[in-house]
Amino acid sequence: xxxxxxxxxxxxxIRLIKLILDLPSDRRLQLLKQAEAKASPFxxxxxxxxxxxxxxxxxxxxxxNISHDGKSRDVSAGGMFIEAALDFSVVRIGDxxxxxxxxxxxxxxxxxxxxxxxxxxxxxxxxxIKKT
Numbered sequence: 001x002x003x004x005x006x007x008x009x010x011x012x013x014i015r016l017i018k019l020i021l022d023l024p025s026d027r028r029l030q031l032l033k034q035a036e037a038k039a040s041p042f043x044x045x046x047x048x049x050x051x052x053x054x055x056x057x058x059x060x061x062x063x064x065n066i067s068h069d070g071k072s073r074d075v076s077a078g079g080m081f082i083e084a085a086l087d088f089s090v091v092r093i094g095d096x097x098x099x100x101x102x103x104x105x106x107x108x109x110x111x112x113x114x115x116x117x118x119x120x121x122x123x124x125x126x127x128x129i130k131k132t
Contacts, residue, residue, distance in 0.1 A: 052076040060100045060109075063091065070123065079114065083123040091119055097126065 020028060055075040060067050061082065070084035082099075095116045100109040118125030 052080075055080070057102065059102065061114075062098045062100075063095060073123070077128075079117070079125065079127040081118075081123060081125050086124070088119060088121075091116065091124065093117060093119060096129070097124075099126070 020031065023031065052074040053076065055072050057072050059070055059072060059082070061070055061084075062068070068084055068086065070082040073081040073083050080099075093116055097114050097116065099112045099114055101112055102109050113129040114126035115129055116124050117127045
């Protein structure tokens with residue numbers, strides 16, 4: 001970035017912080033929730049292409065060829081949220097995982113590639129990667 005652009009960004013950040021600090025605490029919390037909702041592709045139901053539905057199932061997924069256990073919380077045609085205890089120092093937004101979906105009443109699974117789009121302490125939000 002150019003020095004002028006860096007200074008403009010710094011000035012804008014400082015101004016934003018001052019404006020936020022001048023707000024009443026309840027308005028700050030409201031602003032925080034709004035900002036988090038805009039930052040997360042899975043947080044605002046109105047921005048989704050498809051509605052998510054509650055779906056709970058134990059599953060395995062692979063990140064960097066390492067198997068992890070998880071439990072689905074909800075699913076839509078575009079993605080899902082997986083509850084999992086992960087080492088967040090190695091999980092990054094944009095990482096690609098493979099999810100093993102168990103088939104009903106069968107021993108085998110369906111492998112589905114997905115991209116991590118959200119990382120929170122409870123787990124990960126993923127977007128299914130469509131085959132072309």
